[in-house]
Amino acid sequence: MSEITMTGSMNDTTQTSVLRAAVEVDGERASYLTAGHDGRVVLLLHGTYWSRVWLPVLGRLAEAGLRPIAVDLPGLGRSGGELDLQTATVPALADWVVRFASAMNLSGPIALVGHDIGGAVAQHLVAHDRLEVNRLVLANSVTFDSWPVAGVARFRDPQVIATVGAEELLAARREAVTAALAGAATEALITEYLDPWTDARVRRSWMALAGAADNRYTRELVPALAQSTTPKLLIWGEDDGFQKLEYAERFASEIPHTTLVTIPDAGHIPMENAPGDVARALVEFLT
Template structure:
């Protein structure tokens, strides 16, 4: 399967058109993939490989990527975003599903694994967990004055800088432009700032007892040079949460860009177990 066989589609969820990238046959086991402070683009390098095993749906949350809608500080919390993801799963005909989450999307994924009873297997890729978040560059957006002062041009510059820091290999200008393209839209700028303002470690800390009890089979796949979500947290998670293990790969915060073959192999191995 090539990237040309990855299709962008849309589903209506609570009256909002949510965009997603889809790969694989519709009769295959569903794999729902979630982003955090980036968008579904982070999963694109591995979707063709994952699509050989699963019906992959890499969702754009409201106000992110190519999705309609707009998040505010209330709707951007982990529990509220988890409700949105479940509604999307319902609309897509996914009763039970495998689930992968990156960054804050991993926090949403932990919430669903711990509380929904619908997750068969879980993948956390360079995810927030425990009290690893929010990092200072995100936490500052809790201040309404900071949010009010951020325009499109400032956001594009900031996201470009963060994207380059999130990948170990040198990204081309075209790749960076592709990653930051959604934030040319003021609605998506506001949605990103809402997610940043709503970031709170209590959402993942409070889940720890339920995650231990649920013991959903979990694989952590981690770019070991990540400067945003340190691998020490992944090692702690795999040591403390039952039925979890860790695969370390070369790369930083977006290891799908640095080590796509290793990331895909680690995920496929986990899903096939």
Template sequence: MEQHPVNRRTVEVDGTELSYLTSGDPEAPPLLLLHGTFWSRVWAPVLPELGQALRCIALDLPGFGASAGELTPEHAAVPALAQTVLDAADALGLGAFDVAGHDIGGGIAQHLAATSTRIRRMVLMNAVMFDSWPVPAVERFRDQQVRDATSVADLLEARATSTRGSVQRTLSDAELADYLSPWHDPARARSWTAMAAAADAQYTLDLVPALTKAAIPTRLVWGRDDDFQKIHYARRYVTEIPGADLVEVDGKHIPTEDSPNEVAQAIREHITEKS
């Protein structure tokens, strides 16, 4: 089957140029894909296949990936990022849409599902939920002194370690360099530490009653050997939140790199399923 090309484009949101990867027919149902402590690169391996049936938009949040701007801890909190996503959806001309979230992007997706009437279906891929986060390597950036003392070189070294630990296979030097490329820029490095500083499990814990009530059709797609977001949280989610199911795949925290075909198939089947 034909693989759709992936292109990078920009949209202006509140005066800031936000970048996104896109694939698929502009008239197809829209799927907005959100990142967390990585960037839109995590979705790149599955966009050509997803684009066969969907209009995929993998957004870079302000100060992440190829987007302009810079996050502060205030603007990096889940509710604030969720509003940024809604503003981006408005700028892109989206009404109701489907959403997929990875890592903290999954926390943003849950916030949208719980508080907005615009989400049709949701995918959570190795996402934060309940009290699964922040992990210690992220939590330490709550300390302003730690953030101030972290140089670009320090962050690059930490992100290299985290990225290698997020993928089961061995990334090539070129692949690793691609993942790390945004954080050579000081503003993007500060945006990452701001997101880390704003990480708080209360944001997802507080959503549980609303998610239970909303019962948005949700598929969890999980690399079962994730060391950061353990699979037992995904299994708990599907037992506690109505309308959710789980597809386990080989891989770790970024299963799009370890099992791209299985991840793409699981997402596509869920989003295109007849209600």
């Protein structure tokens, strides 16, 4: 278990430690970030990035009495294993999250939070009642037919997958990460975000995730979500060039029991642009 120290809280006056740990799922290492030991479990899912997107808010959630767990999906981030076109689909990833929750003994009602394609996985879990979830949060998530975006969709082409090299993929991810970080982008932060993709296994897993991206998985969930009484919160960076605010507004208007909180001057990863605002919205909703 390693320790990562994040300075600051919602009022930027304290210092909180975030730990990286692991548990075995399907015979492979499932890596996760966590903070705190007690309190309501908050399971946080990433999409085309990795658990790093949640790091700025984990300590803040723990300070509020919550137990956040941000897991790296298989083959991505710091987790072991490798995704293929079958295991990278939204339903297959949802099945894996259920197995991860079992391995972690996450019993009782939990709060589920999803970013980007991780939001599709979270929607699937709630719509199909796969986990006991009493709060659902989507942060700049894919919804309806909002995805895959162009930078991901190109990797659905088998010819692209067969010919793309490491340098080309890393350049594409650098461009996407820089845009997603918006005003928070610095060379050091971009490099930190890109680090997992220096591993060929992670690059292959990411291309499988991109290749399996299909908006039918979210479109098909709409009727069930419309019937769901689980309270839902949308946290949205207003300047997101990937998942437009209009999709969040549509979700809030069509899906009952949904509240929308927008984050000004924030992009696709508002946790980096305004961690205090995002953490505050999460804490108010989850506690």
